[in-house]
Amino acid sequence: MDDDSRYEAVRGRDERFDGVFFTAVLTTGIYCRPSCPATTPRRENVRFHPSAAAAQAAGFRACRRCRPDAVPGSTEWNVRADATGRAMRMIADGVVDREGVDGLARRLGYSARQVQRLLTAELGAGPIALARAQRAHTARLLLQTTGLSVTAVAFAAGFSSVRQFNDTVRAVYDRTPSELRAGARGAARRAGPPAPGSGVPLRLAHRGPYDAPHVFDFLQRRAIAGIEEMTGAPGTRVYRRSLALPHGTGVAEVAEPPCTPGGRWIEARLHLTDTRDLTTAVQRLRRLFDLDADPFAVAERLGADPVLGPLVAARPGLRAPGAADPQELAVRAVLGQQVSVGAARTLAGTLVEAYGKPLSSPDGGLTHVFPEPGVLAGAPLGELGMPEARRAAIRTLCAALADGTVSLDAGADRDEAERALLALRGIGPWTAGYVRMRALGDPDVFLPGDAGVRHGLRIVGADAGAARAWRPWRSYALHHLWTATGPGA
Known part of the structure; x- marks a missing residue:
């Protein structure tokens, strides 16, 4: 897009471009999302920035009406597999907060100066400014929706x-x-200190329509006893799971949103043993729910x-x-090779019960976090009742995850x-593709060998060759084919 095209999007209050670029108004010193309902500024008074951090670095303040700092992340970083896309995913995961710019650069295989130049050229801001903008948004959200102390x-x-x-x-x-x-408005303004165990309430933004029944059905069919559970009836379900985080553990609760055209967020709550893990936990939920x-x-x-x-x-x-x-997902993918979804779920539950790390105290049906790769790499796995070749594949995978031979972190190079x-012995194209799609969030994966995909293609009267026209969104095409086969996909 050129600036004239961007201005037309602003005039049309086109929400498709929220998060893709930001509009800064010279006469007010404020920056907005393109869909801001305020009066459209004159063209000569508008400047465009590729990130909220760039607008902030230029001296503009966030609009109090449209809250541009709260828009969902740009999908460009999910599609792109280059260094910039990988860096943005790692910054969102809190790598700069935990390891600094040097840690980000090491993970990318660049020098800190190269990373600074690369991000500034594309986003108008370096890694420190991008991380700072993310921290500022998280702080505003917590100040206005929780009773946590300012220091907390x-x-x-x-x-x-x-x-x-x-x-x-x-x-x-x-x-x-x-x-x-x-x-802050309403109850959030009157909130006192949080009650013990009440957790941190959050609203996780998304853009456009959100097919919540599909996501919650998908997760419910695959929920593993001990680390996941789904409560409530369809339409009012709550998905709950345990999380292993950099500074401790957590429990996440995500409520199924109503199917309304105007929905723009889903409600969540996080119970953390260390609040420093908040940013990482939020990003993991965003990836899980594809927000x-x-x-x-x-x-x-x-x-x-x-x-x-x-x-x-x-x-x-x-x-x-x-x-x-991502590491948990990789192990689950190997467990799911050549068995049904239900059988894979049972095997994973057995694995959690035998090798998972217990939570400090059970929380409903949640009792453990998923076993660490280092634990499974040396485990006999006899409890699984599967052929030795499959157990060996799990041990081999976990050894590779533990020693870094296979990296599945937020900024991993997908190829x-x-x-x-x-x-790795025992890992085939289906498993690698499934891990790439779900653990690494690649929106352009197709699994022609998957039984559900083949069934879906027969239903719509197509063959695998049709998938060439679905780039770069073949992962979504795959889910459409799965849903076409019925509720058990």
């Missing part, structure tokens, strides 16, 4: 000191933390296809669920990860 908010948002937190909030929002909290997807772009490509068009029209906003723990997986 500062460290939960990823700041290293209260002074840094105060300075950043003033610079980004032109208000002190106390003033931000006082500006940074662009349903407009997916529908534009797949909906125009004569084969998939009717399926896309029937399921607007269909998502491709990711993974809360390298797939090659490393295929080099």
